[in-house]
Amino acid sequence: MIQLPYPRLNVIFEALRYEALPQQELAQRCDISTRTIRTDISALNDILASYGAQIQHQRGKGYHFDIYDETRFLDIEKQTKKMKSSPRNAKDRMVYLMMRLLSQEEECKLDDLANQWFVSRTSLQADMGEIREQLEQYNLELISKAHCGLRLFGEEQAIRACIAHILFQFKPSDHTFIDVCEYFFPEINQPSLKTDLLELINKNHIKLTDEGLHHLVVYCGVALHRLKQNACIHHVDQPNLSEEAQKTAAELSQTIESLLGAPLPQAEIDYLSIQIAARRVTGVPEIDTQKPTEQLELTQYLLDYVNTHYNYDLRNDEQLKRDLLCHITTMILRVKYQITIPNPLFDHIKRYYPLAYDMTVAAISHWGKHLIPDGEIGYLVMHIGVGLERNFSLEEQLPPKALLVCDSGTSIVRLLESQLIRSLPQLTIEKVESLRDYEELSKVDADFVISTEKVSQKNKPTITVSPIPTSFQLEQVNKLILMNRSHPYMLDKFFDHRYFSVLDEPMTQGEVLKKFSAHFTEDNITPIEFYDSVIERESITSTILGEGIAIPHSLGLLANETKVYTIISPHGVDWGNGKIAHVIFLFAINKDDYEEAMSLYDLFVTFMNGKAVDTILGCHSYDEFQYVAKECWFNRKKDW
Structure with a gap:
C-alpha cells in the first residue's frame, strides 16, 4: 500500500x-x-x-x-x-511505538525511531501523551533519561497484559498484526503453537471459541518471547480454578519449556492456567442462591438496578440469570488479571441498542468494585437486551383510526369509506362528521383526519382526498398510517418549539449542557440536580451515537415532565475522543412516561441510520425540523 x-x-x-x-x-x-x-x-x-x-x-x-x-x-x-518494517500511518505508528517500548530491553530514543520510520520527532512526541495514558491503565511508567532515552518500568504481568491488549485489536489476518508479530516476535511459530494448544484443549475438554484460541496462542507466543528475554512472572495470587484448566496449563507449560530450553517457574504455570480459565466457554446449569459469590452478587445487582431505576423487572428470568452468571464468572477473572477480550460489536451495540446499553452502563457505574472495560460491558448489554426482548416485546398495536370528514352527502361518504377500506384494510373509520361539526371539535381522538375539503388542523394530522381517491392520495394515507404505527406522535408529545435551538456561535460541550439544562430547570421540567446528573452520565462514557448525533441525558428518571431539547450546531461541538456532535438531543424522562418515551431511542437511531444529520442541519425552525423528522421516520418504515 x-x-x-x-x-x-x-x-x-x-x-x-x-x-x-x-x-x-x-x-x-x-x-x-x-x-x-x-x-x-x-x-x-x-x-x-x-x-x-x-x-x-x-x-x-x-x-x-x-x-x-x-x-x-x-x-x-x-x-x-x-x-512492512515501519508503521504506515498514525495508528500503526502508535502501535509500533508502544510495542517498541514494551518489548525492548534497553532505552529507546525518539530521534532514532524518527529517522528509522521517516517521520518527524515532533510527530512521535505528540503520540507520547496518549501512550502514557494507556500505559497508566496498567500501572506502567515511562522514565526519560538525558542522553539515554525512554525506559519502561512495571510488573511483568502488566507488561504482557498491555502487549496482548494491543495485539488483540487486530484480526489474525490483519496486515498490521502480521507485520508487528514478524517484526517484534520473529522467533515464534504461531501455527505450531496453535496445533499443540488445540490438541491439549480437546484432550482436557476445554471449550474455546476460535477467537479465544487465537488469543491464547498469542499470549503463549508473547510469554515465550518475554521468557527468552529473562522477563518472568514471579508471583500470582492463584484463584480457585477448575482441574481441567490447571491440568491443561501444566501440559502446555511442557511445550513452552521445550521451546524455551528451560523449566518454567510455578508462577508462570499458575498464570497460564488463569489465561485458560478466563477464556474458557463455560455453562452454569444451576444457580445456587444459597452460596453467595461475587459473580452471583453482581448478577443480582444488575437485575435489581434495572428494575429499580428503569421499571423493567427481569429478576424472574432464569435463562437471563444463567447467561449473565456464565459470562460474569469468567469476566471477573479477566478484569482482576487485566486479561483483554475485544468486543468487535461494541460500537454496533452502543449505537443500535442504546436502551439496554444505558441501563447496563448506569448499573456498572454504581457497582464500584471493579473497573469494567467497555468491551465487557458490551457483552453484558447483549444479555440484558435479549432479556428485554424476551420479556417486554411490544404488544400488537391497535388498528389505526381515522376521522372521516365529508360534507357531500351520505352516498359520497359511503363511496369514499368503501374505497378507503378496500385499499387500506388495516384502517378503521372511527366517525363521520360534517365540516361544521368538525370545526366545533376541541380535539380529535382518532389518529388522523381524512377530509374531502381542506380543514384546519387540530391536534392530529390531516389529509385531503377526492371522493374517489387517486392512487397517490391513497399512498399518502398509507404514509400517515405507517407514521402513526411508528409512534410519530412522540415528535408532538415530547418535542416542543420552546426547546429547539440553532447555535449561531461555537460552544463547548460543557457550555451546551449547562445552558440548556438550565432552561429545562427554569421551566420546572427538571430539578436542579439534573445538570450534575447529565455531567456524571457523560463522564461514564460518551453519549454520542455516531453520524454527528449525541443524546446527553441524566442517570435515572429525574424529570418532572418528559421533554427533548433539540440543539443544532452547524459549527459542531467537540464531544471528546475526536467525535463532533452536530445534532444534540438533550432529553429528560419522567418515570410516568418511561415505557412510551423509550421509543425515543428508536427515533434517534432512525436519524442516524437515515444519514439525516445533513438534512437536519438545514433546518432553521422547529416546524422544518418536525417535517424532516417525520419524513425520515416514514422512509425508514418504507424501507422495511
Missing part, C-alpha cells in the same frame, strides 16, 4: 482494493458523511493517477478500481513490501 496523506485514505484504499463497495457502505465504515467520502475519493484519484489507476463509480455497483496501467500499479505492491 502506498503512503497516503491521512489514515482514512488508507482505509478506503484497502476496502476497495479487492471489492467494489457502495458509497453508503464506505461512509459507514469510516464513520463520515457520503459528501466526505466523495472528497476522499477525489483526493485518492489525484494520487493514483501516478500509478496507472483510478477509482470509478458505477451505478448499482458502487466504487471500484479501474487499473489501466498494470506495470505502474505493481509499484504499489513493491512499496508495500518496503514499508
Whole structure:
C-alpha cells in the first residue's frame, strides 16, 4: 500500500482494493458523511493517477478500481513490501511505538525511531501523551533519561497484559498484526503453537471459541518471547480454578519449556492456567442462591438496578440469570488479571441498542468494585437486551383510526369509506362528521383526519382526498398510517418549539449542557440536580451515537415532565475522543412516561441510520425540523 496523506485514505484504499463497495457502505465504515467520502475519493484519484489507476463509480455497483496501467500499479505492491518494517500511518505508528517500548530491553530514543520510520520527532512526541495514558491503565511508567532515552518500568504481568491488549485489536489476518508479530516476535511459530494448544484443549475438554484460541496462542507466543528475554512472572495470587484448566496449563507449560530450553517457574504455570480459565466457554446449569459469590452478587445487582431505576423487572428470568452468571464468572477473572477480550460489536451495540446499553452502563457505574472495560460491558448489554426482548416485546398495536370528514352527502361518504377500506384494510373509520361539526371539535381522538375539503388542523394530522381517491392520495394515507404505527406522535408529545435551538456561535460541550439544562430547570421540567446528573452520565462514557448525533441525558428518571431539547450546531461541538456532535438531543424522562418515551431511542437511531444529520442541519425552525423528522421516520418504515 502506498503512503497516503491521512489514515482514512488508507482505509478506503484497502476496502476497495479487492471489492467494489457502495458509497453508503464506505461512509459507514469510516464513520463520515457520503459528501466526505466523495472528497476522499477525489483526493485518492489525484494520487493514483501516478500509478496507472483510478477509482470509478458505477451505478448499482458502487466504487471500484479501474487499473489501466498494470506495470505502474505493481509499484504499489513493491512499496508495500518496503514499508512492512515501519508503521504506515498514525495508528500503526502508535502501535509500533508502544510495542517498541514494551518489548525492548534497553532505552529507546525518539530521534532514532524518527529517522528509522521517516517521520518527524515532533510527530512521535505528540503520540507520547496518549501512550502514557494507556500505559497508566496498567500501572506502567515511562522514565526519560538525558542522553539515554525512554525506559519502561512495571510488573511483568502488566507488561504482557498491555502487549496482548494491543495485539488483540487486530484480526489474525490483519496486515498490521502480521507485520508487528514478524517484526517484534520473529522467533515464534504461531501455527505450531496453535496445533499443540488445540490438541491439549480437546484432550482436557476445554471449550474455546476460535477467537479465544487465537488469543491464547498469542499470549503463549508473547510469554515465550518475554521468557527468552529473562522477563518472568514471579508471583500470582492463584484463584480457585477448575482441574481441567490447571491440568491443561501444566501440559502446555511442557511445550513452552521445550521451546524455551528451560523449566518454567510455578508462577508462570499458575498464570497460564488463569489465561485458560478466563477464556474458557463455560455453562452454569444451576444457580445456587444459597452460596453467595461475587459473580452471583453482581448478577443480582444488575437485575435489581434495572428494575429499580428503569421499571423493567427481569429478576424472574432464569435463562437471563444463567447467561449473565456464565459470562460474569469468567469476566471477573479477566478484569482482576487485566486479561483483554475485544468486543468487535461494541460500537454496533452502543449505537443500535442504546436502551439496554444505558441501563447496563448506569448499573456498572454504581457497582464500584471493579473497573469494567467497555468491551465487557458490551457483552453484558447483549444479555440484558435479549432479556428485554424476551420479556417486554411490544404488544400488537391497535388498528389505526381515522376521522372521516365529508360534507357531500351520505352516498359520497359511503363511496369514499368503501374505497378507503378496500385499499387500506388495516384502517378503521372511527366517525363521520360534517365540516361544521368538525370545526366545533376541541380535539380529535382518532389518529388522523381524512377530509374531502381542506380543514384546519387540530391536534392530529390531516389529509385531503377526492371522493374517489387517486392512487397517490391513497399512498399518502398509507404514509400517515405507517407514521402513526411508528409512534410519530412522540415528535408532538415530547418535542416542543420552546426547546429547539440553532447555535449561531461555537460552544463547548460543557457550555451546551449547562445552558440548556438550565432552561429545562427554569421551566420546572427538571430539578436542579439534573445538570450534575447529565455531567456524571457523560463522564461514564460518551453519549454520542455516531453520524454527528449525541443524546446527553441524566442517570435515572429525574424529570418532572418528559421533554427533548433539540440543539443544532452547524459549527459542531467537540464531544471528546475526536467525535463532533452536530445534532444534540438533550432529553429528560419522567418515570410516568418511561415505557412510551423509550421509543425515543428508536427515533434517534432512525436519524442516524437515515444519514439525516445533513438534512437536519438545514433546518432553521422547529416546524422544518418536525417535517424532516417525520419524513425520515416514514422512509425508514418504507424501507422495511
